[in-house]
Amino acid sequence: MTTLIKKVKGRKTYYYAVRSARVDGKPRIVWQKYLGTLDAIIERCEQSAAPTPVETTLFEAGGVAALLQIASRIDLMGIINQVVPKRDQGPSVGHYIILAALNRVLDPLSKSQIGEWYHNTILRRLWCFQEDHFTSQRYWDHMDMISREDIETIQRLVAEKVKLEFKIETESLLYDCTNFFTFIDTHNQRSTLAKRGKNKQKRSDLQQINLALLTTRDFHIPLFHKTYRGNITDVTIFPEIARDLLNKNKSSKINSKQNPYISIHEGII
Numbered sequence: 424m425t426t427l428i429k430k431v432k433g434r435k436t437y438y439y440a441v442r443s444a445r446v447d448g449k450p451r452i453v454w455q456k457y458l459g460t461l462d463a464i465i466e467r468c469e470q471s472a473a474p475t476p477v478e479t480t481l482f483e484a485g486g487v488a489a490l491l492q493i494a495s496r497i498d499l500m501g502i503i504n505q506v507v508p509k510r511d512q513g514p515s516v517g518h519y520i521i522l523a524a525l526n527r528v529l530d531p532l533s534k535s536q537i538g539e540w541y542h543n544t545i546l547r548r549l550w551c552f553q554e555d556h557f558t559s560q561r562y563w564d565h566m567d568m569i570s571r572e573d574i575e576t577i578q579r580l581v582a583e584k585v586k587l588e589f590k591i592e593t594e595s596l597l598y599d600c601t602n603f604f605t606f607i608d609t610h611n612q613r614s615t616l617a618k619r620g621k622n623k624q625k626r627s628d629l630q631q632i633n634l635a636l637l638t639t640r641d642f643h644i645p646l647f648h649k650t651y652r653g654n655i656t657d658v659t660i661f662p663e664i665a666r667d668l669l670n671k672n673k674s675s676k677i678n679s680k681q682n683p684y685i686s687i688h689e690g691i692i
Contacts, residue, residue, distance in 0.1 A: 427458075435460060481546040486529045491549070494521055497584045506576050507569050514556050519565045522546065522557060534559035582646045589644070596646070597638045602659040604629040618653035633657075635664055 425442045431638035438461065444456040458464055487533050503517035514559065525546075526537050541547060546555070586592060604626040608618040617630035631653035646667070651660055 438464065460497055461547060471548060481543075482547075483529065483540075487525055487544050487546060490525055490528060491521075491546075494524075497581060497588055499581065502580045502584065506573050506580070508569065514550070514552050515569055516551065516565050518552070519557070521563070523577075534562045537562070578647065585644060585646070591639055591644065591646075593639070595640050597640055597643065598636070600633060600635045600660065602631045602633045602653060604631045616650055616652055620653040620655075635659070635660060 425440055428441055429438050431437075439456045440456040440458055441452050443450050444453045446453070459467075474492075500515070500521060502519035503520050504515050504667055506689050507516045509516055520662075522541060523534075523538065524657070525544075526532055526540055530540060532540055537557070537559075538554040541552075542554040543558050586593065600621065602623055604624060605617050606624050606631050607614050609630065611617075615631075616632045617662060619627065619629075620631050620633070621627060622629070622631050633651045633655060635649045635651070635657075636645055637647040649664055649667075
């Protein structure tokens, strides 16, 4: 057991931490540590105390960490970078896509604001990139690296990984079409997707993009999507989507006449 003793030398008092034990049946000090004067002990204690914080920084952590764990579980970063590789310089294409996806889920912002959002999340500590890497211009530069074929390949690989990792049931799937309006100018001819059509959100005054989506029955996990022109009706596009998926399913042993939903699904994963 360690105890505290004091020794007076001259006019000053010094303190020691000592440990005693019996040696040959007699109590003896077997270990001691010089601590100094009382003032010296107090000064060291004050110096070792935690500093008082002068400010508090709040940042997004829980939601980002939870979604990032799912992305890591399906190796989303690895799949994207495998399909769209780039030089090992700064953030990869996968970093840009995953950051955009996380932001869209948690706090949708424009690409000009996403760098600041990144700075205020736990991603800054995990990825260790400066926020100026994620400017809108750098986003568009990296988006231009991804072709339509790359998107389809990434979608297929992700669907395969999701099915394997989460034991997805594919006996029946849900298919639906929807659309979303944009603020793309009517005279902007660069977009081939944004067109006027019957908007489900009652914004037929704006150009829209149509979206076809295939999900699982349980938990509505998306397995396939296709964007198409906003002026094409759902009835018109369905045969085209079905043909595309069935063409990819030629090697499948599943009979499409028995269950076309399984056949379509197996064609993409």
